[in-house]
Amino acid sequence: MTDAPRLAVFPGSFDPLTLGHVDVIERASRLFDRLVVALLVNPAKSPLFSVDERKSIIQEVFASRPSIEVDTFDGLLVDYARRRRATAVVRGLRSGGDLDYELAMASMNRHLDADVETVFLTPSPGVAFISSRLVKEIVAHGGSVDGLVPEAVQARLLRRRGAATRRNA
Ligand code: PNS
8 A cells, every 4th residue: 555646537428527427526536536537539429519628518517626637538448547547447337227338348447457446436316317328319309408417518508509599590
């Protein structure tokens, strides 16, 4: 054991950041000295928000929290975690539905690098049903994402809708 600060990486697509993510980030930041929210740069996906927008949303939400950093990565998560000298990778576990995928990913990451430990955190029941995929679906159909995403996401979506309405006027 050393007294070195314990850093954890919370990786994901965060497209968009949801209140479920915020909950897990808050929980993880209480367990580690420093938490890096690591956004995967994945050019294959067609995202709701660009990587820069997603990064600035997360930075805005956690602006008052110096122990929470936002970064981007590409390539293998284990390589990024090693580069950051992370003690752990944090993932949220919402339901049994997440379990197979998350176990496979954690086991694969352990196979790739036995030093990378995955820590699963469960979100509050009130936000455990939220997923970025469903939020995107609601947005695509013009529904309300009130209570599902932070203000910073809502504000950008409203701005976007306003611009689209003005274009079509
Ligand atoms: O928010 P997501 O999309 O569920 O996050 C998935 C993520 C980014 C954690 C995962 O796709 C990932 O780690 N990608 C990087 C590439 C990698 O290391 N793949 C092997 C993991 S088995």
